[in-house]
Amino acid sequence: MSDYVEAAELRSALRRFLRRSEEIARRHELTPRQYLLLLMIRSSDERGGHTTITDLVERLALTQSTVTELVQRAEEAKLVTRAPSPVDGRVVHLSLSPTGRERLEHAFRELGPEREMLLRMLRRED
Amino acid sequence: MSDYVEAAELRSALRRFLRRSEEIARRHELTPRQYLLLLMIRSSDERGGHTTITDLVERLALTQSTVTELVQRAEEAKLVTRAPSPVDGRVVHLSLSPTGRERLEHAFRELGPEREMLLRMLRRED
Numbered sequence: 001m002s003d004y005v006e007a008a009e010l011r012s013a014l015r016r017f018l019r020r021s022e023e024i025a026r027r028h029e030l031t032p033r034q035y036l037l038l039l040m041i042r043s044s045d046e047r048g049g050h051t052t053i054t055d056l057v058e059r060l061a062l063t064q065s066t067v068t069e070l071v072q073r074a075e076e077a078k079l080v081t082r083a084p085s086p087v088d089g090r091v092v093h094l095s096l097s098p099t100g101r102e103r104l105e106h107a108f109r110e111l112g113p114e115r116e117m118l119l120r121m122l123r124r125e126d
Numbered sequence: 127m128s129d130y131v132e133a134a135e136l137r138s139a140l141r142r143f144l145r146r147s148e149e150i151a152r153r154h155e156l157t158p159r160q161y162l163l164l165l166m167i168r169s170s171d172e173r174g175g176h177t178t179i180t181d182l183v184e185r186l187a188l189t190q191s192t193v194t195e196l197v198q199r200a201e202e203a204k205l206v207t208r209a210p211s212p213v214d215g216r217v218v219h220l221s222l223s224p225t226g227r228e229r230l231e232h233a234f235r236e237l238g239p240e241r242e243m244l245l246r247m248l249r250r251e252d
Contacts, residue, residue, distance in 0.1 A: 002169075002172045003234075003238075004165065004168045004169045004172050004234070005169045005172055005173060007165060007169070007234065007241060008165050008166050008168070008169030008185070009169075010241070010245070011162055011165060011166075012166075012185045012186070012187075014140065014144075015162070015185075015186055015187040015188075016187045018140075018187075019187040036137055036141075039130065039133060039134050039137060040134050040137075040138075042130045042134070043128075043130045043131045043133070043134030043135075046128045046130050046131055047131060059134070059138045059141070060138070060141055061138075061141040061142045061144075061145040062141075108129075108130070108133065112129075115133060115136070119136070119248065122245065122248040122249065123248065123249050123250075124249075
């Protein structure tokens, strides 16, 4: 398979996955970016760490101002909460609210089969 | 690794790849979608097939009207050409213009290392 054919197949698979992910997020009253935000916070929680704006800039490949606005809107929508770090009051730690946690879980579960299909395709397991 | 951690790593890798891809496309005077359009046409050419609007709707996970507009703009920008199918005049086949072919090749080559990195990460080869 040529490099162009392989790259085109990768892009088609990504486009379909991202499209499906958007549909599912919106069905659970989340914007596509809110879904990613909640996923990143949950992932840090599971690793026993904290989530800060600085982390998110790196992990979401968005600018500082875009992430700041995304977090503000998510806080207004009662999806996340903010609290100052106990060791450095200038740093803010983000957590999921019960609503944020619940919507994330539902959307995440619904997207499971697509995620598996994408990973299998990328790893050429089928 | 939990499912949430794995999914978050996948999404971070995709975000970084897509961000980088956009930057590179724009540097070569292509919108991110024009880059994908040219890539799909090139990939069909290499497989000895033709590219139609209907194919692109499926492969880019976009609506018919979005693809139609994308193709029109790309034709105006002299990146692609249209010709009726010799076997069915109602069907239009898309081809790369010399300019489209050249910009695609340059952008594609520049994105090579990122694409390799993404695939390696997804396949856990490192």
